[in-house]
Amino acid sequence: MGDLLGVAVLGAGHMGADHVRRLDRVVSGARVAAVADPDVARAEEAVAGIAGASVHTETEAALDAPGVRAVLIASPGPAHEEALLAALARGLPVLCEKPMVPDSAGALRVVEAEARLGRRLAQIGFMRRYDDGYRRLKALLDEGRLGRPLMLHCVHRNVSSPKDFTSAMLIDSSVSHEIDAARWLLGQELTAVTVLRPRPSAGAPEGLSDPQFVLFETDGGALVDVEVFVNCGFGYQVRCEAVCEAGSARIGDDHGMLVSARGAAAAEVPQDYLVRFVDAYDREVQSWVDATRQGRVTGPTAWDGYAASAVAEAGVRALESGARTAVGLAPRPELYAGN
Numbered sequence: 323m324g325d326l327l328g329v330a331v332l333g334a335g336h337m338g339a340d341h342v343r344r345l346d347r348v349v350s351g352a353r354v355a356a357v358a359d360p361d362v363a364r365a366e367e368a369v370a371g372i373a374g375a376s377v378h379t380e381t382e383a384a385l386d387a388p389g390v391r392a393v394l395i396a397s398p399g400p401a402h403e404e405a406l407l408a409a410l411a412r413g414l415p416v417l418c419e420k421p422m423v424p425d426s427a428g429a430l431r432v433v434e435a436e437a438r439l440g441r442r443l444a445q446i447g448f449m450r451r452y453d454d455g456y457r458r459l460k461a462l463l464d465e466g467r468l469g470r471p472l473m474l475h476c477v478h479r480n481v482s483s484p485k486d487f488t489s490a491m492l493i494d495s496s497v498s499h500e501i502d503a504a505r506w507l508l509g510q511e512l513t514a515v516t517v518l519r520p521r522p523s524a525g526a527p528e529g530l531s532d533p534q535f536v537l538f539e540t541d542g543g544a545l546v547d548v549e550v551f552v553n554c555g556f557g558y559q560v561r562c563e564a565v566c567e568a569g570s571a572r573i574g575d576d577h578g579m580l581v582s583a584r585g586a587a588a589a590e591v592p593q594d595y596l597v598r599f600v601d602a603y604d605r606e607v608q609s610w611v612d613a614t615r616q617g618r619v620t621g622p623t624a625w626d627g628y629a630a631s632a633v634a635e636a637g638v639r640a641l642e643s644g645a646r647t648a649v650g651l652a653p654r655p656e657l658y659a660g661n
């Protein structure tokens with residue numbers, strides 16, 4: 323057990339409990355050393371049957387628990403800054419679920435804290451970078467066979483949103499994935515954003531602006547559009563089509579089984595992200611564990627987390643004002659050169 327990377331998991335809700343299961347049963351080289359959740363019953367349920375995992379209600383107690391050498395943050399976004407700063411202060415490597423910190427000022431404080439340390443310790447949970455379809459699309463775009471990318475058309479649909487989901491969260495929680503994916507796929511920064519809202523769906527909770535149509539401009543002259551619809555009712559669908567000068571490529575259509583019967587064919591549509599992106603989460607966490615054991619960070623960095631928050635924040639302003647809104651990024655610290 324001593325050689326395994328002991329991980330403290332903060333937050334034992336949907337994602338946290340799934341990551342506890344993954345660390346315990348799916349990935350190699352790690353073990354769950356501690357779990358913290360103010361709702362102690364959730365933490366206890368998540369660690370049931372896992373030998374050597376302690377349960378806590380406070381972040382600091384979990385970080386200081388015996389055997390903890392790394393941290394996986396899966397608490398709600400507003401709790402991430404405090405947890406990240408506490409982990410960095412202890413020199414602990416971290417995998418932090420998206421959004422890194424929803425407000426860009428808080429996200430920048432994390433970047434600055436890491437820059438002061440002078441070494442990267444944080445990886446952000448933009449797991450689409452580990453999805454097979456996204457990786458193939460990235461490889462194709464990098465290869466250049468289709469020419470320069472001109473547009474990305476993205477679809478992001480959830481069956482339903484969690485209670486307390488706000489109109490801003492369609493952008494700073496849901497579309498944060500497309501923001502990171504677009505920056506990564508294109509190798510360009512998103513410089514401006516416009517948000518249009520159709521009539522809200524009757525299936526959306528009262529007052530929620532759902533769906534939304536989000537349009538990003540990039541510093542390389544490309545456009546990225548995202549239909550985000552978090553109470554579509556029928557399935558979890560994430561697609562991305564790149565339109566380039568000499569061709570197009572689309573991912574995200576091929577999930578689930580196709581059942582033919584009685585003269586008709588019906589395709590299964592996954593109902594949530596835990597199914598659609600199961601392989602991506604497994605690869606993400608395995609890759610984080612492997613890199614962490616070698617003292618490296620190989621995935622999306624705190625700078626990527628900050629950039630996503632800054633773009634999303636401009637998006638929320640665009641949603642509220644109805645106007646095209648420019649994105650302002652702080653100067654990039656030397657630690658993230660080339661990132």
Ligand SMILES: NC(=O)c1ccc[n+]([C@@H]2O[C@H](COP(=O)([O-])OP(=O)(O)OC[C@H]3O[C@@H](n4cnc5c(N)ncnc54)[C@H](O)[C@@H]3O)[C@@H](O)[C@H]2O)c1
Pocket residue numbers: 332333334335336337338358359360361364381396397398399401419420421447449495595
């Ligand atoms: N990568 C993805 O696809 C994906 C999917 C879902 C959620 N997420 C992210 O994961 C995070 C958690 O989301 P969720 O859906 O699991 O939420 P959730 O509400 O199901 O669970 C959050 C848990 O955190 C606990 N908690 C609250 N404050 C805490 C604190 N200060 N310290 C520790 N625990 C605390 C809550 O009691 C709850 O058990 C969010 O950042 C969310 O955006 C990512």
Ligand SMILES: O[C@H]1[C@H](O)[C@@H](O)[C@H](O)[C@@H](O)[C@H]1O
Pocket residue numbers: 480495496497499552595
């Ligand atoms: O927190 C979740 C998660 O990030 C999912 O991947 C996304 O599809 C949802 O819209 C979001 O609410």
